[in-house]
Amino acid sequence: MMLTRNGAKTGVEPEAHSTAQPRPAHAGLRIAIMTDETGWHTARLKKAFRARGAEARCVDLADCRIDTTWQPHGLALPGFGRTLPDAVFVRGIAGGTFEQVTLRLGILHALRESGVPVYNDARAIERSVDKSMTSFLLHRAGVPTPATWATESAAFAQRVLMREAAAGRQVVLKPLFGSQGHGLKRLGARRGVLAPLPSLARYQQVAYLQRYVTGERPGFDWRVLVIGGRAVAAMRRVGGKGWIHNFAQGAVCEPAELDAPLAQTAVLAAAALGLDYAGVDLIPDPDDAARPLVLEVNGVAAWRGLQSVTPLDIATALADDLLDRKLAATPRQAGEQAAGSAVAGLPGDVRERLA
Template identity: 40%
Template sequence: MRVAILSGGTGWHVQDLARAAADLGHHADVLDFRRLSAAAPGVTGTTDALAGYDGAIVRTMPAGSLEQIVFRMDLLHAAAANGVRVLNPPRAVEACVDKYLANVRFVRAGLPVPVTVACQRADDALAAFDALGGDVVVKPLFGAEGRGMVRVSDPELAWRTFRAIEQTGGVLYLQQFIRHPGWDARAFVIGGRVVAAMRRTSRDDWRTNVAQGGAAERMELAVPERDLAVRAARAVGAAVAGVDLLPGPRGEWYVIEVNAVPGWRALSAACDLDVATAVVRFLAEEYQA
């Protein structure tokens, strides 16, 4: 099988996927999203970047202009339409990169999520801040690994934060802060089943992301939480997903996020699992795009 690993560089995850593909007897090429091109039929001297590949794994989406990002997503859609097994499917990538759209899918699927408000004016955000109890998490609409998130529980700080976001043309995305025991769960879903999970514990921070200093350890999820993770991945159409689940103060669980381009370095170490091999094997043997 010829596999394209789509990225913006050759980081650890890219190398891990290339190693796993070689171990399984597949040919893998690392392609930089920023160099991809397309050609209409009959144009000589140029070819579609994904022509000739059986599968493609979306590893990262490099920063770019709106036009560049849309074009890259168009290439993924075109490849999928031409029979390339694109993992994750473009619609899943689009949904998961947009926190509001993902949240809409979760709510539609009947999944428990924190009370959420998205708006464009600071005045609306201030009203939402009061309605949500004066303790919220403000998140960038596009973002990952806990970057750019801030907890706001002071009215003056809320005013300053919301005005600043409004002035930069951003979308104000607020979620009610859920009091949790200082940890959350990351479930790794492949093909509709949880293959591993880890507990991420905060170190002097309300954020539990490993990228923000959280500690990871292997965790066995109970059946209801495993089912919740699988349903969350299915809600956004992700065949491979990192699903973040947060325990609430009364024993309830919330779906916080689904990552369609999930990392697994900490999870592999904590769970002693070769995630890259599991992903490539799924792509080659099971995945039906």
């Protein structure tokens, strides 16, 4: 769906995902849910795929491998033998060393290169997990977001802090990678005294600074869920630990109206990062009530808190979008197509040996 800045279409159509509508069966399809832990989210996803006739199984990316002896495609996924899944839903990627995370993302890249629809794919996840790239892409796309600086220079970061403090503003220091409100630190002058920039050792020697935004209605932010280019549900996260309003930090979830500015801004943010589904965090702009500001975009978004305040079956909406939009763009089952493409690209004598 094409979107325009003037709000021609905001995608506020959650009823389109109603479970009451007939949905085509996808019997025989095999879906890999990439996750490092199973529980509430994966159980609901498996149930939603099963209702569509598809079999979904959980796979840990750490257990997958690139194996060039594993014919015909060179990828080995537990539970799929020498075939590939018809589609992949990325629910979670475990942390690890730089090399481990690179390999896990490489598996997702390789699946996409093999013709398997990956939801969200590695390119989009890389953009969303790196807060500096998220800020750059939002800014480039014209999506309203607070002023942001990302640097390895502690001296430059200190100068930013001093300039912002001189203007009566504060900044938030965040880990470049991280979620759920962990590691955030608000910096600025207190009682007229400006404390120095904290050591960046805890932040892996990278300073990601974002201007702290205050307004007449502090104490909450919005989380909007975007699926397939449409904003389908929203909530307000109220309270939590001080000024941090994450559900994981004790915030209370309340239903929120998906008005046009909120929906349109969230949809544009997800599109800027190329995400199939996204949890977009926004706050009110004290200078423009019709223009919320995007703080972060989560490419592996949890939705347990949001599910508690919306009648929309979120897992069903996600499964429907993957099957009806993402997978529908593939002319044949992805695993068969990928294997066929791989074999077709081999020399004739090799194809004969594999036949």
